[in-house]
Amino acid sequence: MDASATSASPANVIETPLASLHRENRAKMGVWFGCALPDDFGSVANEYKFLRESVALLDKNYRAYLSFAGPDRVRYLNAILTNNIKDLKRGEGTVSLFLNPQGHIQAEIETYADAERLFCISFAMIRERLVPALDHYIIMDDVALTDETEEFGTLALEGPKAASVAKEVTAVDLEALPELAWAEARIGTIPVRVVRRSPGGVAGAEFVAERAHLAELWKALESAVTKQGGGACGYSALNALRLEQGIPWFGYDFGEKQIPHEAGLQDSHISYTKGCYTGQEIVERVRSRGAVNRRRVLFSIATQSPPRAGTNVLLDGKEIGFITRSALSPNLGNAIAFGYVRKEATSDGANLSCDGAATKIIPPPLAG
Numbered sequence: 001m002d003a004s005a006t007s008a009s010p011a012n013v014i015e016t017p018l019a020s021l022h023r024e025n026r027a028k029m030g031v032w033f034g035c036a037l038p039d040d041f042g043s044v045a046n047e048y049k050f051l052r053e054s055v056a057l058l059d060k061n062y063r064a065y066l067s068f069a070g071p072d073r074v075r076y077l078n079a080i081l082t083n084n085i086k087d088l089k090r091g092e093g094t095v096s097l098f099l100n101p102q103g104h105i106q107a108e109i110e111t112y113a114d115a116e117r118l119f120c121i122s123f124a125m126i127r128e129r130l131v132p133a134l135d136h137y138i139i140m141d142d143v144a145l146t147d148e149t150e151e152f153g154t155l156a157l158e159g160p161k162a163a164s165v166a167k168e169v170t171a172v173d174l175e176a177l178p179e180l181a182w183a184e185a186r187i188g189t190i191p192v193r194v195v196r197r198s199p200g201g202v203a204g205a206e207f208v209a210e211r212a213h214l215a216e217l218w219k220a221l222e223s224a225v226t227k228q229g230g231g232a233c234g235y236s237a238l239n240a241l242r243l244e245q246g247i248p249w250f251g252y253d254f255g256e257k258q259i260p261h262e263a264g265l266q267d268s269h270i271s272y273t274k275g276c277y278t279g280q281e282i283v284e285r286v287r288s289r290g291a292v293n294r295r296r297v298l299f300s301i302a303t304q305s306p307p308r309a310g311t312n313v314l315l316d317g318k319e320i321g322f323i324t325r326s327a328l329s330p331n332l333g334n335a336i337a338f339g340y341v342r343k344e345a346t347s348d349g350a351n352l353s354c355d356g357a358a359t360k361i362i363p364p365p366l367a368g
Contacts (some may be wrong), residue, residue, distance in 0.1 A: 014124050016061040017153050017214045030235065033062035033251055034125030038234035047237035048330050055161040055230035057221050058238065060154040060206065061214070064127040066134070067148050068118040072141035077118055080137050080278045081109060082260070084271040088113035093180035093195065097269045098134070103259045103282025106133060108250040108269070112182055112195070121208075123250060124149060137278070153214045155221060156197065158204040161228045166205040169224050170194055174203045190217050200245040200365060240327035243336050246298055246364020252309070252325040253296060253338045261286045262340070264296045294321065297346065298364045299337045303357040304328065306335040313339055314353045320345040323354065331366045 012034065019036040023029060030039035037059055040047060050056035068077060078085040083096035093112040097105050107130050110121040122130055131147055138145060157165055163174040170185035170192065177183065177196040185194050193208040209217050222232055248254055254263035260270055260283060270283060286292060301307065306326035313321040321341030329336040337354070341361070345352060352359040 014062075016059070017211050018059050018061060018218055021215055021218065022059070027232075027234065032235045033123055033249075035062040037062060038232070039236045040234035041232045044234070044236045044240075045330070047231070047233040048240060050225075050230045050233050051159050051237060051241050053160065053229075055157055055159040055165050055225045055228050056233035056237075057218070057225050057231065058156040058158060058233055059218070060156050062124055063149075063152075063154055064122045064124045064130065065148045065152045065208075066120040066122070066131070067146040068120065068143055069116060069146070070141070070143040073118050073143050076138060076141040076143045077111060077120075078274065079276065080134070081111065082270045082277055082279070082283070083111075084274040085111055085118070086274065088118075090115050091181055091183065092178070093182060095180065095269055097260055097265065098130075099260075099277075099279030099283070100256075101279060101282075103279040103286070104256050105250075105254055105258055105260065105263065105265075106130070106256060108254075110180065112180075121154075125251060151211060152208055153211050154206050154208050155214065155217055156204060156206045157221065157225065158197075158199065158202070158233075159230060160202055161225075161230065162202070162204040165221075165224050165228055165230075166194065169220070170205075172205075174205055187217060187220055190220070192217070199242070199247055236327075239325070240329055240336075243298065243325065243327050243338060244329055244331050244364070244366040248296060248338060249325065258296075258340075259283070259286060259292070261292045262295055291343065294340050294342045295346065296324075296338060296340055297321075297361045299323070299339055299352075299354065299359050300329075300332060300362045301326075301335040301337060301354050301357050301359045303335050303355065305355075307337060307355045311355055313341060313345070313359060315341075315345045316351050317353075320352070329366070336362075336366075 014035040016035050022038050027038040027041045081096035083094045095110050098107040112119045169187050172183050172194045174196045182195040190213045195206040197204050307323050311323045312319045323337045323339040326337035
């Protein structure tokens, strides 16, 4: 399956700052998170090895950047996001959900605290509806919302050598930073904000920089990772790894059709002690009930052809769920996929199938 095809129709694809550079370098381009981003740079297998064994350079220019200033900015965001914003100190960050009053997920939003503002990162593919939705809740609050998406971009390093490369080029010690903490630095003459991200438990770095510097920054980082046996990596390899790690993607594996507990985000994206926020009543009701009718799971599927998003999962020949995202797992040697199933299909030994192939639910992350 080409997971890129699930994000947007060709007419709605968002051009990204480095797309022309990647095309000049003969990258195979695709659509990921509704944006023009590389499928691969020539070898998915090699790029997967960079992620697993050395260091991979990633283009993360699928993001939207929003700034919130004013004396009520903390109170305002804390009242509409699911995680604890009020206790963030400068240099710290957290990831939250923005829910509607019915508890359905409207956006995944990272929030970073600066001295005079809160800097939020979400997804460019929902920017046109997210900004008005957030602005809708600014009623009596003294808050200024500024859309800075056209000003910034993000590149990232990931893999077991990512922290050492990041330290080499910025002098920032990622191992000394908590998750989602950030520091200001320079790569050559380029100012960057370095954020620690640790998918799969391995410290990596995101570099947020002004768009005007992204091409130069890409070349500097590509040179640094190549010296360490790594290289540029596209989303075909990253998609497979994220599935193996059990990390869901907004817009693919969860969104407006899901509530947090169905998507398995109740422990990572929600504070249960922060006080009221939009959609909290539904979240608390589900929490107290202790179960949902369906949930997101990871499937191992006995085929070399990953099923497309929306493909039904069957229990004893009857529809019981569906696929959201899939890939061929280098680790298992067969297809894996995220999807949703009703609770009666989650028991061990359930006789599941997908596209005629034997299917089973497996616990992430995959070893190796």
